[in-house]
Amino acid sequence: MIVVPENDLQLRLNQFKKYMAELDENWEACFIFGKINMYYFTGTMQNGAFFIPRDASPVLYVRKSYERALIESKIGKIVKINSFRDIAEDIGNNFETVHIEKEVVPVAFIERFNKYFGIKNFKSLDMAVAKSRAVKTDFELSLMKRAGEIHRKTQDEIVPTLLKEGISEAELGSKILQASIALGSFGLTRMGSFNAELYLGNICFDDSGNYYNSFDGPAGIKGLGAAVPLFGSFEKKLKKDSVVLLDIACDFEGYHTDKTAIYAFGKIPQKAYDYHQKCVEIQNMVAERLKPGNIPEEIYFEVMNKIDKDFDVNFMGFGPNKVKFLGHGIGLVVDEYPVIAKGFKEPLVENIVMAIEPKKGIENVGMVGTENTFVVTKNGGVSLTGNYFDIIQV
Numbered sequence: 392m393i394v395v396p397e398n399d400l401q402l403r404l405n406q407f408k409k410y411m412a413e414l415d416e417n418w419e420a421c422f423i424f425g426k427i428n429m430y431y432f433t434g435t436m437q438n439g440a441f442f443i444p445r446d447a448s449p450v451l452y453v454r455k456s457y458e459r460a461l462i463e464s465k466i467g468k469i470v471k472i473n474s475f476r477d478i479a480e481d482i483g484n485n486f487e488t489v490h491i492e493k494e495v496v497p498v499a500f501i502e503r504f505n506k507y508f509g510i511k512n513f514k515s516l517d518m519a520v521a522k523s524r525a526v527k528t529d530f531e532l533s534l535m536k537r538a539g540e541i542h543r544k545t546q547d548e549i550v551p552t553l554l555k556e557g558i559s560e561a562e563l564g565s566k567i568l569q570a571s572i573a574l575g576s577f578g579l580t581r582m583g584s585f586n587a588e589l590y591l592g593n594i595c596f597d598d599s600g601n602y603y604n605s606f607d608g609p610a611g612i613k614g615l616g617a618a619v620p621l622f623g624s625f626e627k628k629l630k631k632d633s634v635v636l637l638d639i640a641c642d643f644e645g646y647h648t649d650k651t652a653i654y655a656f657g658k659i660p661q662k663a664y665d666y667h668q669k670c671v672e673i674q675n676m677v678a679e680r681l682k683p684g685n686i687p688e689e690i691y692f693e694v695m696n697k698i699d700k701d702f703d704v705n706f707m708g709f710g711p712n713k714v715k716f717l718g719h720g721i722g723l724v725v726d727e728y729p730v731i732a733k734g735f736k737e738p739l740v741e742n743i744v745m746a747i748e749p750k751k752g753i754e755n756v757g758m759v760g761t762e763n764t765f766v767v768t769k770n771g772g773v774s775l776t777g778n779y780f781d782i783i784q785v
Contacts, residue, residue, distance in 0.1 A: 392463075393534075393644050394434060394463060394465065395434035395464075395465065395530065396465065396530060397465035397466075397467075399528050399530045399531075400432065400433065400434060400465060400466055402528050403431060403432060403523060403528065404432060404443070404449065406523045406526060407432070407443070407519055407520065407523040408443075408445070410518070410519035410520075410522045410523050411445075411490070411516065411519045413519070414516070414518055414519045415490070415514065418445055418488075418490055418514075419444070419445060419486055419487070419488055419489065420442065420443065420444045420445065420486055420489050420490070421442075421443040421489065421490040421491070421516050422440050422441070422442055422443075422489060422490075422491050422504075423440065423441035423442075423443065423492065424440055424441075424491070424492060424495070424496050424500065424504075425492050425495035425496065427495075427581065427583070427723050427724060428441075428492060428495070428520055429441050429451075430645060430723070431520075431523075431524055431723060432449070432466070433451050433460075433464045433466040434463055434464045434465060434466065435451075435459065435460045435463035435464040437451075437453045437454075437455065437456060437457075437459065437460045438453070438454045438455045438456075439451065439452045439453040439454050439455075439460075439472065440452045440475070440478060440504075441466075442478070442482060444482075448467060448468060449466065449467070449468070450468045450469075450470055450481075450482075451464060451466050451468065451469045451470070452470050452472045452477070452478050452481075453469060453470070453471060453472065454471075454472050454473065454474070457469070457471040474507075475503070475504050475506075475507050475508075476507045478507070479507035479508055484507065484508045484509055484510075486508065486510055487510070487511050487512060488510070488511065488512040488513075488514060489508075489510050489512075489513060489514070490513075490514045490515065490516035490519075491513050491514075491515070491516060492515075492516060492517055492520070493513070493514075493515040493516075493517055494515070494517045494583075494585065495517075501513060518728075521727070521728035522728065522737070524722055524723060524727060524728070525720050525722070525727060525728050525729060525740070525743045525744075526740050526741075526742050526743055527722060527742045527743070527744055527766075528742075531646060531722065532742060532744075532766065534643055534644045534645075534646040535643075535646045535647075535648060535722070535744060535764070535766075535775055536775055537575070537643045537644075538576070538641045538642060538643035538646055538647060538648045538775070539641070539648045539650075539764055539774075539775030539776045539777070540775075541571055541574045541575055541576050541641050541643060542571075542576075542641035542648045542650050542764075542775075542776045542777075543650070543776050543777035544574060545567060545570055545571045545574060545576075545641065546637060546639070546650055546652040546777075547652065547777055547779055547783070549567075549570045550567060550637060550652065550654065550783075551654065551783055551785045553566050553567065553570070554629060554635060554654060554656055554785050555629070556629055556630065556631055556656075557628050557629060558628065558629050559623070559624065559625050559626070559627060559628050559629075560594045560595065560596055560599065560613070560622075560623025560624045560625075560627045560629075561594070561615060561622060561623045561624060561625045562625075563594055563623060563629070564591055564594040564622050564623040567591065567594070567637070567639065568591055571641055575643060576641050576642055576643060577642045577643060577644065577645070578591075578642065579642045579645075580592065580640045580642065580647070580725065581642070581645075581647070581723065581724045581725065582724055582725055582726055583723075583724035583725075583726050583727065584607070584726050587606065587607070587726065588606075588621060589606075589621060589640060589725060590619070590621035590622040591621075591622055591639050591640065592622075592637070592638050592639030592640050592649075593608075593610045593611075593612045593623075593636060593637070593638040593639070594612075594622060594623030594636075594637060594639070595610065595611065595612060595613075595623070595635070595636040595637075595638075595757065595758065596627050596628075596629050596630070596633050596634075596635055596757070597627075597630070597633050597634055597756065597757045598755060598756070598757055599611065599612065599613045599623075599624065599627055599636075599757070600612075600634070600636040600709075600752065600757040600758030601705075601709035601710070601712070601752045601753075601754070601757060601758055603711065603712065604620070604712050605620070606620075607714060607726075608638070608708075608714060608748075609707045609708040609712060609713070609714050609748065609750045609752075609758075609760075610636060610638045610651070610708075610712075610750060610758055611708075611709060611712050611752070611758065613627060629656060630656075631656065631657045632656070632657035632658045632659060633656045633657065633659070633757075634653065634654075634655065634656075634659050634663055634753075634756055634757035634758070634759065635653065635654040635655075635656055635785075636651065636653055636757060636758050636759070637651065637652050637653075637654070638650075638651040638748070638750075638762060639651075640725050645723055646722055646723060647721055647722065647723070647724070647725050648721065648746075648764040648775055648776050649721050649725055649746035649748070649762055649763075649764050649776075650746075650762055650763055650764065650776040650777075651748060651750065651760060651761055651762035651763075652761075652783060653667055653759050653760070653761070653782045653783070654782065654783045654784075654785050655782050655783070655784050655785065656785050657785075659756070659782075660753075660756055662753065662756075663753060663756055663757075663759050663782070664782060666702075666751045666753060666759050666760075667751075667759040667760060667761070667781070667782050668781075669702060669751070670749040670750060670751055670759065670760035670761050671749075671761050671780045671781070673694060673698070673717070673749040674747050674748075674749050674761050674762075674763065674780065676694050676697065677690060677694055677717055677718060677731060677747045677749075677772070678747055678763075678765050678771060678772035678774070679771040679772065680693070680694075680771065680772075681739060681743075681745060681747075681765055681766075681767045681768075681771055681772030682739065682767065682768070682769060682770070682771055683738070683739055683740055683741045683767060683768075683769060684738045684739065685738065685739050686735075686736055686737075686738055686739075687729050687730060687731045687732065687735035687736075687737075687739065688732065688733055688734060688735050688736050690717075690731055691716070691717055691731050691732050691733060691735075692733070694717060695717070702751070705751055705752040705753070705754070706749070706750075706751045707749070707750060707751075708750070708752065709752025709754075709758065710752070712752070715732055715733065716730050716731055716732035717731040717732070717747060717748070717749060718730070718731040718745045718746055718747035718748060719731070719745065719746055719748075720743060720744065720745055720746075721744055721745065721746045721764060722744060725746075727744075729743070729745075731745065731747070739767050740767065741767055741768060741769065742766060742767060742768075743766075743767040744764060744765070744766050744767070744775070745764070745765050745767065745772065746762055746763070746764045746765075747762065747763060747765060747772070748760070748761070748762035749761065749762075750762070759782070761780050763775075763776045763777070763780070764776045
């Protein structure tokens, strides 16, 4: 078991407090309840609350499992509780304003919590957490590099051996999941946005890649069915001369990479190769601009302005699937801050990690394009998921 080092937790806390001061210079205290953020700050996921006062040391209050928290977390002070009442008795109930995860925590949960505190104002800490989590420590990067290598080996080397005529999308997905877990992946796919789900990713043969998709991404998907529009279809079988799209995530120790690979199973139209190559060029244009100080919004408009109107048709999604971004942050969840899109004006910082995913749908053929996970460096984006971007011939 990998334990998050104490000094790494301190770096994360210091980073968060810096962004909190920018968000609200008069902040008093924060409570973390969500399991992803609790893991980020403490190295453990337990039923409880992580209390971060501005001018004192933080405390992890744990209802269950206190014993496991002691094994996994190096946060410092860990206190066993039976209910939120115990927290109020420990720290008092004289806070007028507290910052919480408004994007994560249900209203009913906060109402139960506040019975013991009587806090008048709840403000959001979400942007401070998002900015903190976006900038990876060296320890976090080491985990993402491991995820990226598992990802590269799975998609570039193993998947071509799994593509057989007659296999279903769902069966292929299960084999990919099994192979990646055998290499060390945790097999998990976490999303941060409300109601967003992924199950490995999009496993698509031919026009499945252009199928209607409520998920905020360019690739379509038929999925398992209406109740689970994820993963891949049991009914869709691989035929000769097909385009195969695999837009999937890989997780190691809670940290994700995101990668898309396109396979030509037999002979596919020349325009698929041409459009794919154009997507690779767009990915590389974005990647070379992933430098500290550059503005995501400006990168988006600069690159999009280089794309001609004809190519823009069905670019970043077929028909109604079209989305208005070129890439997104990634880490403990697939959809981290920031996004290469309009409205994201904060300059990039070294060691932010971004998934860049230009794709284009082709009617009656499927979707082509690429996606890889890049670290922001002073020399531009460095790929964690390999450097082979062409269509893989099978």
